[in-house]
Amino acid sequence: MSGSCKQTIIFKNRPKVLGSYSLVGPKEGEGNFGKFFHEVLKDDLYGEKSYEKAEFKMMHHTIARAINDAGLKVDEISALFAGDLMNQIISSSFSARALQVPYFGLFGACSTMAESLILGACFVDGGFGEKVACATGSHFSSAEKQFRYPLELGTQRPPTSQWTVTGMGCTILGRKNAGIGIDCGTIGKVVDWDVSDVNNMGAAMAPAAAELLNAHFIETNRKPDYYDLILTGDLGKLGSEILIDLMEYKGYHLGNNYCDCGQMMFDNSQKTFMGGSGCGCGASILNSYVFGRMKNHEISKVLFIATGALMSTLSSQQGNSIPCIAHAVSFFSEKENENV
Amino acid sequence: MSGSCKQTIIFKNRPKVLGSYSLVGPKEGEGNFGKFFHEVLKDDLYGEKSYEKAEFKMMHHTIARAINDAGLKVDEISALFAGDLMNQIISSSFSARALQVPYFGLFGACSTMAESLILGACFVDGGFGEKVACATGSHFSSAEKQFRYPLELGTQRPPTSQWTVTGMGCTILGRKNAGIGIDCGTIGKVVDWDVSDVNNMGAAMAPAAAELLNAHFIETNRKPDYYDLILTGDLGKLGSEILIDLMEYKGYHLGNNYCDCGQMMFDNSQKTFMGGSGCGCGASILNSYVFGRMKNHEISKVLFIATGALMSTLSSQQGNSIPCIAHAVSFFSEKENENV
Numbered sequence: 001m002s003g004s005c006k007q008t009i010i011f012k013n014r015p016k017v018l019g020s021y022s023l024v025g026p027k028e029g030e031g032n033f034g035k036f037f038h039e040v041l042k043d044d045l046y047g048e049k050s051y052e053k054a055e056f057k058m059m060h061h062t063i064a065r066a067i068n069d070a071g072l073k074v075d076e077i078s079a080l081f082a083g084d085l086m087n088q089i090i091s092s093s094f095s096a097r098a099l100q101v102p103y104f105g106l107f108g109a110c111s112t113m114a115e116s117l118i119l120g121a122c123f124v125d126g127g128f129g130e131k132v133a134c135a136t137g138s139h140f141s142s143a144e145k146q147f148r149y150p151l152e153l154g155t156q157r158p159p160t161s162q163w164t165v166t167g168m169g170c171t172i173l174g175r176k177n178a179g180i181g182i183d184c185g186t187i188g189k190v191v192d193w194d195v196s197d198v199n200n201m202g203a204a205m206a207p208a209a210a211e212l213l214n215a216h217f218i219e220t221n222r223k224p225d226y227y228d229l230i231l232t233g234d235l236g237k238l239g240s241e242i243l244i245d246l247m248e249y250k251g252y253h254l255g256n257n258y259c260d261c262g263q264m265m266f267d268n269s270q271k272t273f274m275g276g277s278g279c280g281c282g283a284s285i286l287n288s289y290v291f292g293r294m295k296n297h298e299i300s301k302v303l304f305i306a307t308g309a310l311m312s313t314l315s316s317q318q319g320n321s322i323p324c325i326a327h328a329v330s331f332f333s334e335k336e337n338e339n340v
Numbered sequence: 341m342s343g344s345c346k347q348t349i350i351f352k353n354r355p356k357v358l359g360s361y362s363l364v365g366p367k368e369g370e371g372n373f374g375k376f377f378h379e380v381l382k383d384d385l386y387g388e389k390s391y392e393k394a395e396f397k398m399m400h401h402t403i404a405r406a407i408n409d410a411g412l413k414v415d416e417i418s419a420l421f422a423g424d425l426m427n428q429i430i431s432s433s434f435s436a437r438a439l440q441v442p443y444f445g446l447f448g449a450c451s452t453m454a455e456s457l458i459l460g461a462c463f464v465d466g467g468f469g470e471k472v473a474c475a476t477g478s479h480f481s482s483a484e485k486q487f488r489y490p491l492e493l494g495t496q497r498p499p500t501s502q503w504t505v506t507g508m509g510c511t512i513l514g515r516k517n518a519g520i521g522i523d524c525g526t527i528g529k530v531v532d533w534d535v536s537d538v539n540n541m542g543a544a545m546a547p548a549a550a551e552l553l554n555a556h557f558i559e560t561n562r563k564p565d566y567y568d569l570i571l572t573g574d575l576g577k578l579g580s581e582i583l584i585d586l587m588e589y590k591g592y593h594l595g596n597n598y599c600d601c602g603q604m605m606f607d608n609s610q611k612t613f614m615g616g617s618g619c620g621c622g623a624s625i626l627n628s629y630v631f632g633r634m635k636n637h638e639i640s641k642v643l644f645i646a647t648g649a650l651m652s653t654l655s656s657q658q659g660n661s662i663p664c665i666a667h668a669v670s671f672f673s674e675k676e677n678e679n680v
Contacts, residue, residue, distance in 0.1 A: 006415075007442050009468045050658055078346075079527060086652065087427040089447045090660075093530060093650035097663040102347050102527035104455060105650070105665075107429045107445040115444060119459065126466025128349045146654075187419060187442035190433060310433035310445070312426065314486075318390055320430075323437040325445075 019070025022288040025166030055139035066170035078129025111308030112136040114327035118185040137168030138278030163272035169283025202239020208324035210246035228299035233282025233306035234262035236274035359410025365506030391481035406510035418469025421456040451648030452476035454667035458525035477508030478618030503612035509623025542579020548664035550586035568639035573622025573646035574602035576614035
């Protein structure tokens with residue numbers, strides 16, 4: 001790493017994406033990215049008796065299929081880096097139990113896809129393992145039940161609310177000579193602008209994304225137009241507008257190359273208000289649509305920023321504001337005939 | 341890493357312990373290790389209005405003091421690796437907010453001290469950062485409230501139960517030429533022997549510790565007597581006896597060099613039944629007593645194994661058994677005049 005870099009890690013060996021997989025629920029399948037996901041469930045209970053068991057089954061299935069997509073066997077995976085939104089990240093831990101691979105449990109709320117990719121890339125880049133799996137995901141019904149109200153109550157949703165995505169994403173990282181790679185990552189600090197409205201996550205998380213992007217651009221000496229695509233995970237419509245404003249204030253113009261997965265996930269007829277949220281939102285789109293466009297050489301430089309709101313129901317009940325974080329991963333794609 | 345090693349990482353640059361700190365509650369201060377801890381609270385509310393706020397304040401204080409112990413300023417820390425038992429690890433995230441350092445949130449339940457040390461050691465060893473903080477801790481009252489019953493109920497504790505330690509530990513890792521270092525770490529896989537009694541964590545976690553130790557000894561070609569001290573985090577009296585039996589069955593004799601922090605933390609008059617538990621149990625003893633004895637050259641080779649029970653209240657309510665994990669970190673101490 002560069003000596004002056006406080007938050008950004010440069011990966012000398014530029015870990016490569018060996019495989020990926022995405023799995024989403026029926027509502028997400030009917031949204032704007034339905035045709036890009038690897039698999040769409042017909043029933044978000046996935047044949048299980050509880051939404052939590054469905055969520056675990058979805059994550060296990062997604063990781064197993066991503067390993068398969070990379071042409072690997074499970075016992076070739078050096079480590080699994082995974083986290084989710086459930087208390088004590090049970091979906092990740094139950095997946096690790098089913099897969100029987102060395103496991104690092106993470107919690108970064110909706111920032112987990114980027115957190116797992118940075119730690120996984122460190123692991124591969126530093127030579128601690130050959131191939132790693134980085135995974136996260138969320139389930140609308142289990143998240144509503146845990147963080148807000150029982151679905152059966154039919155509670156009215158406020159206009160700033162977002163819809164937790166039922167979706168999973170997994171990336172397999174390793175070494176090879178071409179394809180999609182990671183050249184650097186920027187690790188977030190916690191940012192808290194005293195927003196305490198848990199129905200306005202976009203506003204709470206946007207300052208964390210802005211601080212992170214600012215650090216990334218300064219430390220890498222890049223500008224927004226360096227990237228073909230700058231993609232936040234789940235700021236939603238309001239949050240991504242706030243981010244654009246905050247970045248203008250910092251002197252960076254986020255143009256047509258900036259998008260937010262939460263804003264894009266659903267179409268307006270699906271009544272999700274500010275759009276999608278949850279760690280599955282960015283994870284499912286990154287591991288399907290984004291990597292797909294990179295493989296087709298339609299885009300080659302992508303900055304993926306996943307933002308997370310790190311409160312618990314209890315911390316909110318005790319009057320705390322929402323601490324937020326964002327991590328960024330910089331992807332590039334190389335054609336087969338290019339040298340590394 | 342050695343090609344044949346599936347779970348064990350050898351650290352080429354052998355990250356060093358630059359500083360450490362431990363902070364415990366009044367009951368722990370009256371236990372067997374009271375004189376070794378850096379600081380003992382007189383009141384486990386620590387001047388706050390809730391136990392959760394006390395837990396966060398304890399962790400923040402512990403990390404800040406460990407950074408101070410290393411002779412560093414907060415902005416010299418490249419990354420904080422931290423986790424705790426609270427839903428959405430709020431104690432860690434609120435500490436990261438207060439400290440303003442790049443932050444990786446972890447969840448490994450009571451295995452978190454070892455998980456954070458392995459990831460922190462990878463980060464330093466791979467050259468991704470110069471100095472990192474690895475921290476975890478727990479609080480009896482917040483844990484009881486979240487995982488079991490409100491304290492006000494006065495629920496009778498079963499004889500196999502353990503007492504969640506109110507305690508914190510933080511280790512600062514970096515590079516220097518002598519002192520205490522980490523030469524290798526072994527990453528756990530999830531082990532589940534179908535124990536579902538959340539009042540018998542020792543029995544649930546002991547098989548994970550046994551599988552991990554077995555992998556560690558095979559992959560490092562070491563035997564138990566290689567170490568001056570083999571220390572598990574919080575198996576308690578029953579769990580550590582089960583571990584000794586399981587290891588005998590695997591052909592390894594854990595002798596007088598084996599101890600468990602949970603078993604040792606309290607004296608019998610303190611009525612904790614099977615002893616201490618929680619991620620603060622091993623973390624507080626490692627960062628005080630163990631590093632102290634290593635600095636005094638009374639012992640030089642220590643294997644620290646932290647075990648974690650990865651269930652949530654909800655996973656238990658839905659009839660799942662308890663998935664468990666263990667990670668191990670191998671420490672050594674070098675005298676000032678020895679070469680690395």
